[in-house]
Amino acid sequence: MLSFMAMEYSEKVMEHFAHPHNVGVMEDADGVGEVGNAKCGDIMRMYLKISEDEIITDVKFQTFGCASAIATSSIATDMIKGKPLSEALTLTNQAVVEALDGLPAVKVHCSVLAEQAVKAAVADYYKRKGLPYDHPCDACGEGGCCGHDHDCQDHD
Amino acid sequence: MFVYADNAATTAVSKAALDAMLPALQELYGNPSSLHQKGREANYALIAAREEIARCLNAESREIYFTGGGTEADNWAITEAARLGAEAGKKHIVSDTIEHHAVLHTLARLEKQGFEVTYLPVHDNGVVRLEELEAAIRPDTCLVTIMFSNNEIGTLQPIREIGAACRKKGVLFHTDAVQAVGHVPVDVEADNIDMLSLSGHKFHAPKGVGALYCKKSIKLKNFIEGGAQERGRRGGTEAMPGILAMAAALKESCAHLEENMAKVSAMRDRLIEGLSKIPYSRCNGDPGCRAPGIVSFCFEGIEGESLLLRLDLAGICASSGSACTSGSLDPSHVLLALGLPHEIAHGSLRLSLSEYNTMEEVDYILQQVPEVVRMLRQMSPVWSHMLENTEDPYLAMAK
Numbered sequence: 001m002l003s004f005m006a007m008e009y010s011e012k013v014m015e016h017f018a019h020p021h022n023v024g025v026m027e028d029a030d031g032v033g034e035v036g037n038a039k040c041g042d043i044m045r046m047y048l049k050i051s052e053d054e055i056i057t058d059v060k061f062q063t064f065g066c067a068s069a070i071a072t073s074s075i076a077t078d079m080i081k082g083k084p085l086s087e088a089l090t091l092t093n094q095a096v097v098e099a100l101d102g103l104p105a106v107k108v109h110c111s112v113l114a115e116q117a118v119k120a121a122v123a124d125y126y127k128r129k130g131l132p133y134d135h136p137c138d139a140c141g142e143g144g145c146c147g148h149d150h151d152c153q154d155h156d
Numbered sequence: 157m158f159v160y161a162d163n164a165a166t167t168a169v170s171k172a173a174l175d176a177m178l179p180a181l182q183e184l185y186g187n188p189s190s191l192h193q194k195g196r197e198a199n200y201a202l203i204a205a206r207e208e209i210a211r212c213l214n215a216e217s218r219e220i221y222f223t224g225g226g227t228e229a230d231n232w233a234i235t236e237a238a239r240l241g242a243e244a245g246k247k248h249i250v251s252d253t254i255e256h257h258a259v260l261h262t263l264a265r266l267e268k269q270g271f272e273v274t275y276l277p278v279h280d281n282g283v284v285r286l287e288e289l290e291a292a293i294r295p296d297t298c299l300v301t302i303m304f305s306n307n308e309i310g311t312l313q314p315i316r317e318i319g320a321a322c323r324k325k326g327v328l329f330h331t332d333a334v335q336a337v338g339h340v341p342v343d344v345e346a347d348n349i350d351m352l353s354l355s356g357h358k359f360h361a362p363k364g365v366g367a368l369y370c371k372k373s374i375k376l377k378n379f380i381e382g383g384a385q386e387r388g389r390r391g392g393t394e395a396m397p398g399i400l401a402m403a404a405a406l407k408e409s410c411a412h413l414e415e416n417m418a419k420v421s422a423m424r425d426r427l428i429e430g431l432s433k434i435p436y437s438r439c440n441g442d443p444g445c446r447a448p449g450i451v452s453f454c455f456e457g458i459e460g461e462s463l464l465l466r467l468d469l470a471g472i473c474a475s476s477g478s479a480c481t482s483g484s485l486d487p488s489h490v491l492l493a494l495g496l497p498h499e500i501a502h503g504s505l506r507l508s509l510s511e512y513n514t515m516e517e518v519d520y521i522l523q524q525v526p527e528v529v530r531m532l533r534q535m536s537p538v539w540s541h542m543l544e545n546t547e548d549p550y551l552a553m554a555k
């Protein structure tokens with residue numbers, strides 16, 4: 001049961017967790033990506049609005065998961081909003097971790113999920129356009145969400 | 157408002173406990189084993205503390221062994237019972253699936269050493285069935301270990317009946333009563349208990365002190381080699397401040413047991429009633445057989461750690477059995493043992509009260525939790541899926 005992890009979260013993580021940016025559903029999205037799995041405890045859904053010249057004009061997200069899952073989704077949307085698609089595709093999980101001033105080791109998988117969610121949404125956009133897409137997730141190649149260590153800790 | 161609702165994790169130290177321990181940090185500094193006046197003075201205090209603990213459990217003082225907490229008492233009791241069993245050629249143990257890890261991990265070690273353990277299911281209400289327990293006891297069973305009150309969902313097991321069944325079959329019975337002592341009546345005689353673990357910090361004593369009750373007819377071997385402390389069974393100069401505080405805290409808890417139980421149960425019931433109004437929520441554990449202070453809920457469509465930290469931001473200290481809060485892959489083994497799917501177990505919340513809590517605090521919790529759950533559901537894709545696919549008119553209305 002939790003008691004120590006909150007202390008390990010940076011102020012930046014807590015800020016994005018307490019006041020996440022770009023939360024919500026986008027009805028007229030041009031690309032939607034969903035990654036993760038509820039059994040493992042986190043799912044992210046990312047919505048993109050993309051202009052003619054392939055600029056991400058708006059982003060929204062929905063996340064089921066822990067504080068770091070919410071914070072990584074929030075900051076990832078900030079990092080790609082207003083950017084060309086090509087740039088969004090270069091977003092890495094390390095960049096997300098750095099932007100949050102670090103994540104506890106057991107939470108790094110959340111940043112992987114954020115990168116995957118962005119890529120899945122872009123892939124969906126390409127698919128809708130009938131264009132080929134070739135940008136697998138750098139961090140792990142696919143949608144596994146359970147990359148964290150299995151060391152159970154009990155506190156009471 | 158600040159509300160501490162995590163009393164199953166640990167409790168605040170009481171005034172009585174603090175007053176009892178301060179002398180041991182000041183003038184009562186003698187070593188109880190010393191023959192001079194300072195030693196004797198400390199020894200008298202130690203004898204009185206042991207008597208007090210024994211009195212509260214209806215045991216004899218020579219049946220009380222002070223330990224460094226509940227975990228140590230569990231390790232000691234189970235390891236010893238297993239050793240005694242093996243000496244008699246009996247290497248089978250009966251336990252259940254929702255024990256604390258202090259018990260489960262000790263049993264796992266014994267399994268590696270050739271013992272066989274039967275883990276009884278607890279069904280969807282978190283309670284062991286007596287018939288199943290009786291049926292699980294075999295001629296080679298040396299120990300039954302079943303917890304008194306569960307730390308996550310608060311279910312109480314039928315300890316007295318389990319103890320009677322063990323007596324009838326001549327099998328040792330140990331109970332991890334860490335969440336029970338000081339909270340519900342515990343009487344080792346009437347409850348047919350042979351060995352019992354308790355821990356001070358669950359009833360307003362400091363952390364790091366506990367006790368093992370072991371019936372005098374059981375021939376315990378030394379657990380820690382050293383001096384003659386704890387009748388030679390656990391060497392090492394006694395942790396006097398903690399021991400004196402624990403005795404004072406338990407004395408106080410037992411003196412006010414009835415009124416505290418009434419007060420805390422009333423707050424618990426109000427919490428359960430209020431939280432049950434949240435759609436797609438469930439109260440975990442048996443509705444009737446539960447400890448006065450422990451409330452466990454699952455809220456579908458959200459994850460426990462974010463719920464917890466949101467509540468923390470609102471000034472409420474609680475806990476969760478979600479995987480994220482333990483740094484492990486799986487949600488709590490207790491919630492899974494109830495048959496809850498992972499998805500739902502991830503959304504768990506435990507609120508645990510003590511007599512220090514108030515109805516105003518309960519009302520504040522009841523104002524905050526539904527708000528936080530609603531907020532997290534709004535940003536949850538799992539909840540959106542549920543809304544999209546629902547045939548439930550109530551849910552559909554929430555779209």
Ligand SMILES: Cc1ncc(COP(=O)(O)O)c(C=O)c1O
Binds near residue numbers: 156227303305306
């Ligand atoms: C049921 C149960 N058993 C054992 C323990 C361990 O006790 P301690 O923390 O004193 O080692 C706890 C709580 O921590 C508990 O809730």
